[in-house]
Amino acid sequence: MGAVLTALGTLTAVVVAGWVLGRLRILGPHASAVLARLVFTVATPALLLVSIGRTDLHVLASRAALATWTSTAAVAVVAALVLRFALRRDAGDVTLGTLASSYVNAGNLGLALAVFLxxxxxxxxxxxxxxxxxxxxxxxxxxxxxxxxxxxTSPQPAAPRARLDPRPDADARDLAPDDGTDPPPPGGARRVAAALRATLRRTLTNPIIVGTLTGLVLAALPWELPDVVYGPFELVGATAAPLALLTFGMSLAVPAADRERAPRADLTLAVVLRSVVHPALAALVATAFGLHGEARLAVVAMAALPTAQNVLVYAIQYGRGQALARDAGLVTTLLALPVLLVVTALL
Structure with missing residues (x-):
């Protein structure tokens, strides 16, 4: 387990450096938000472009990939359903809670674990x-x-009140929602088209999605691009992991009295799903798909990783679920070593 200790030790050292920077306010009071935005809009998209662009997409057709995707999707669906229907959270909190429960630190700890273990x-x-x-x-x-x-990200708004027309002959057309917006265009087809255009626009202007799609296009090309093309993106993308860890450390430097506290139920759900349910489910799914030995260990070890620090970056970027992302990352990282030790001993 030297690989796990080495990887965790490296991550911890960078987080501690971020904590010192935040505690001493060396980078100013808004450094955490600025670094989070830098990671979200520049560093992570560059890293994704290079990482996915150089990936052999045939790996997605393996049984190990299918087991990984099945178990992770199941955990995400369970988290979303519990948060929405049992805990009554709105869309923003459901989304960040789902990420905290299912989005693991595969880029930093996962790669190191895959190489050394x-x-x-x-x-x-x-x-x-x-x-x-x-x-x-x-x-x-x-x-x-x-x-x-x-x-x-805003919570669900209350239903708008109707604007009543005092005229006695006012009909239904005069009772329009007074929400400060223009009425939707007539016709269901137009409304659907407008919604699709808005969704497409939001998707194509999100830096991380753009980086991912660009990487997929490059990976699908029948030829290899020269290293000189990837070089600038690789250089910038290399800063994504350390900057995300520094941001995480700075978030821990805020005095406990001033920090927003994550809802206990949400945090408990994220930690249990992340550190207990996901590894156990991954083991069952991998076995059902006929995986044994190191193939099954690989699937379960990836499922046992802690919540990724990037979830906190996303939470800061969108202004929702920051306390949950921070606390889930901290608790699951502390639990990662004993959980991985148990997984390795059993498998």
Missing amino acids: LGDPVAAVPTLLFQLLVLAPIAFTVLDAHRDGTGA
Whole structure:
């Protein structure tokens, strides 16, 4: 387990450096938000373009990939259903809570674990691709759709009150919702077309989705691009992981009295799903798909990883679920070593 200790030690050192920077306010009071925006709009898209662009997409057809995608999707669906219908959270909180429960640190800890424990970095690729191609685009689409005028994700609004016309002959056409917006265009087809255009516009203007789609196009090309093309993106993308960890450390530097606290039920759900349910479910699914030995260990080890620090970056970017993303990342990271030790001992 030297690989796990080395990877966790490296992550911890960078987080501590971020905590020191935040505690001493060396970078100013808004450094955490600025770094989060830099990671979201520049560093992570560049990293995704390079990582996916150099990936052999045939890895998605393996049984290990299918087991990974099935177990992760199941955890995400369970988290979303519990948050929405049992805990009555709105769309923004459901989305961030789902990410905290299912989005793992495959890019940093996962790759290191795959190399040192399994001897093959490809073991982390199915997890990375599912998160980048499925979880992230869905989450960003929902969060972008619920932004308010300030750029933060807004809670569900109350139903608008009708504007009553005092005239006695007022008909139904005069009873329009007074929400400050223009009425929708007539006709169901036009409304659907407008909604589709808005969704497409939000999707194509999200930096991370753009980076992912560009990487997919490059990976599908029948030829390899020269390294000189990837070079600038690779250089910028290399800053994504350390900057995300520094941002995480800065978020922990805020005095406890001033920090927003994550709802206990939401945090408990995220930690249980992340550190207990997902590894156990991944083991069952991998066995059902006929995986044994190192192939099954790879699937379960990736499922046992802690919540990714990028979830906090996304929470800061959209202004929702920051406390949950921070606390889930901290607690699941502390639990990662014992959980991985148990997984390795059993499998």
